[in-house]
Amino acid sequence: MVSPTLSLYLTIAVYAVAAGLVFLSLLTRREQLQRLATMLIGLGFIGHTIWIGTICSTTHHPPLTNLPEAASFIAWVLIVVELALLFRFKVQAAAFFVYPLVVMLLATTAIVSEPFAPPTPEQTSKIFIGHLLLTMVGVAALLIGLAFGALYQIQDRAMKAKKRGALYEWIPNLRVLDIVSYRSMVVGFAIYSAGILAGVLFAYNRHGALTTFGAKESGALVAWVAFAVMLQAHLSGTFRTRKTVGVALVAFLATVVSIFGISRG
Amino acid sequence: MTLTLIGVNHRTAPVELRERLSIAKGSEAEVLRPLASNGGIRGSAVISTCNRVEIVVSSEAENVIEPVVELLAERAEREAEQIEKHLYVLRHRDAIRHMFRVASGLDSMIIGEPQIGGQVRDSYQIAKNLDTLDSTLYALYEQTLHVAKRVRTETGIGEHAVSIPFAAVELAKKIFGELSGLRAFLVGAGEMGELTAEHLKGNGLEAITVANRAFEKAVELAGRFGGEAASFDNVGAQLAGADIVIVSTSAPNYTVTAEQVRAAMNARRRGDIFLIDLSVPRNIDPAVGDVEGAYLYNIDDLSEVAESNKAKRLEKAAQADRIIEKEVDGFLKRLATQDAVPTIVELQRRLDEIRQAELEKCLRKMGPVTAEQRQAIEALTTGIINKVAHYPIIRLRESASAPHEGETIRETIRKIFGLR
Known part of the structure; x- marks a missing residue:
């Protein structure tokens, strides 16, 4: 069983590499890098979902009650919407804004790092x-x-x-x-x-x-x-x-x- | 098997010669049948477009140039010496590379143009129908079409417009996406304006309204585009209903002003407007470009887009050449392997014949043997011939990576083992 902290760190690392790749694709003009970034985002999204699921099963409430949880949940919804738009409109360019924002939100989650607590x-x-x-x-x-x-x-x-x-x-x-x-x-x-x-x-x-x-x-x-x-x-x-x-x-x-x-x- | 490609193109021959050599659709047999009856030639095909006439043949020997040149000279009604200086003769590796480059649009007058891919496909189909392709040319054509597709997909070489009308279409798509459902307004009957309107219409534009000083000309043009004619004095009012405006008149002053466009934008509330000014002197006030939601491009802007796209295609051509070089290596290897296979099969068959014959002799001398004993002798003799054939077969397989040396190896093994 992967610990929640490890799955969070792995998710951040994968998202960060994906964000780096889309910026690298800007410099090198290689579309393959963007495709690779999308695959990594998909992979990271799985880790992210596992982490959110872990919070829900541990605290028995949605992951929304403090800053780390809220930041992570917003990042998760952003990825869902971004991926949906990517498949619908093939708009890769929004990734230049969305991926760094997601990394920033999840980094906030990791830095603030409040312990999981049951709901009041x-x-x-x-x-x-x-x-x-x-x-x-x-x-x-x-x-x-x-x-x-x-x-x-x-x-x-x-x-x-x-x-x-x-x-x-x-x-x-x-x-x-x-x-x-x-x-x-x-x-x-x-x-x-x-x-x-x-x-x-x-x-x-x-x-x-x-x-x-x-x-x-x-x-x-x-x-x-x-x-x-x-x-x-x-x-x-x-x-x-x-x-x-x-x-x-x-x-x-x-x-x-x-x-x-x-x-x- | 050797491939040879002989031909002329827009760089090596003037149009007078190209038109004499060109092979009309449906008359390819006139060229391919005589070549098929030539003993040295195993397969042949012809590619004939307005920019090139090329004949590709596969043969055992390399001396197939003469009959092909004679055939071409006969078609051109010239002496062979007269056309030879315009011909290029490419052998094997160069011929394969050339085929890949041609089908990918790298050898075209406009780099990356897509029509040539279809023309090569047609040439393949025609030769197939006339049954003039041997296995080597089959493989070459299949690989050529695969490489052309790969080059276009991986480099996107044909994606950018390199002419003014196409640049206008490209920009319109960058603003509106699909052009279906959009309305255009053509002011004036300039040639470039007509051409641009035609390209836009070809890309799904819903309707075109035409205004011209000579109303009859406007009616005629509108009829051609299936649109409506409008009065030239009513340009301002027409702007509100148009998504794309093309102005191509010889008027000395502005036909479309910023105030008119601003009023049109207010009347529309939402929705962008793309204005194309193809006139010199300019007929659309440059201040129109400052109106929100109005995108104004004049003839120089469009030329710049086309030129920058040409430069982009050249960059992509370099990338395409790298892909092609790798594909040529791979295909040569495949061809050489294809050449080695018959020798390997024949060697194994020959050795097995010897084994069977000697085994029968031996068994006759030995008298009755049990099934187990016969099985043991079979296994022993099969083992011996496999060991004997082991190194020759390895060398034959290795010969695939060295085409010229490979032929010598195959010839030597054929002689040593008495193969045909």
Whole structure:
């Protein structure tokens, strides 16, 4: 039986090699390296799933109750969505953003390394579990939306400037990027909003107040507003502007702050 | 078996000679039948395109050039000496490499062009139908088609557009993905504009609207594309409904302005617009390029895309040549093994005949023996001939990796063991 720590470290190592390979493919322009990276991501994903399964069977609750678990779960959902999009649209270029983000999230899991603990009575609440699950999945979908939005911005600028960047060949057409980015944002935003609402309800039940304002809550609120602005920009057709790039950056940073603000309880 | 390839192409012969030598579809038999009746030639095939006429033959001896050159001279209605200076003669390894390069598009006027692969396949089919291929040419063609496929898959040499109309199609696909369901608006009746519209239509474009100063010309062009004609004075209004706009007029000023495009984009709300300006002087205001969602490419931009793609194809050609060199080595080895197999089989058969004959003599002298005794004698004699044949067979197999020395080895073993 592989120890949970070992399976986590192995997963991080495999993901890191895959992230390294996709960057190497940028320099060498060899597509085989990307295929190899995809295979490694698949392999890492198995290890990752085993690790998450181990937490569930040890603690008897979903792996969402502290920072290491949440970071790992978001990374897991990111890989699921990335692989699904890769098979559906053959978009390898998003890997340049997603793989390093996944490595970063799992490294956080390994560095913070809190011991597995059984759930507190509050953590068994359905609203609380719903809140965690919805926000994590929502965040993962929104991050994918951001990654594809970033690819759109890169390709749009390359097409306008008539200069082909290093990623030009590997980024799919603008229409696919627009569709994936927009749909990920719409779905992610709806799920994320539902997750936040569930969190507010849980806080009200527990504290008698709608929410408390720590880093996690403030980050989540700023991220929600930023994503709402981005969606509005998508709907009004003004999402190509520099202002939207700035808002996307705020959304990303606020999301990171809210993830790192997660603490037990 | 030796392979020889004799031919002319766009680099070695002028078009006047190539057209005289060219072999029309359906008349290949006129070339291949006379070659098949030549005693020294075991197999033959011909590749005839607008850029090349090549005959590839397999033969036991190497002196097959003369009949082929005479045949070509006769077709060209010239003296053999007159056409010889335009011919290239490639033997065995060079002939195999050449076939692989031709089918992969590396020897074409436009490197990586895909049509040649199909033309080589056709040439294979025709020779097969005329029954002029021997086993060596069969193997060569099979391997050639395999190598061409491998080169295209592994290098992607044919992926990038190297002409202006194709560059426009490539860019349109980079913006919209599939072109099906899109609408184009062609302004003017310039030749390049027509050609670009034709290529876009060939890639699935749904509809083309044409506007021209001479309305009759617009109607005629629209009829050709199965589209509609529009008034030249109504260009601005047409922009809102178009995904791709091609402008190719000789107007001295801007036919499409930034304001018109901005208004069209607002009317559409979502969706990009690709504008192609093929006119000199330019007919689309360069400020259009600053409008959000509008991608403007003029003739120089498209030429640059095509040129940079040509450079990319050259890089890929170097990669393709490395693949081909390895494939040539592998195929030569396979051919030599194929040559050694009949000698090995015949050697084993000859030795077994001797064993059987001597065994029968011996058994007659010995008188009745039990089944076990006969089995023991059979095993003993089989063991002896296997030991005798062991080293010659090893040497024959090794001869596969050294084609020229291999022939000498095979000849020597045939003489020593009295094989045919």
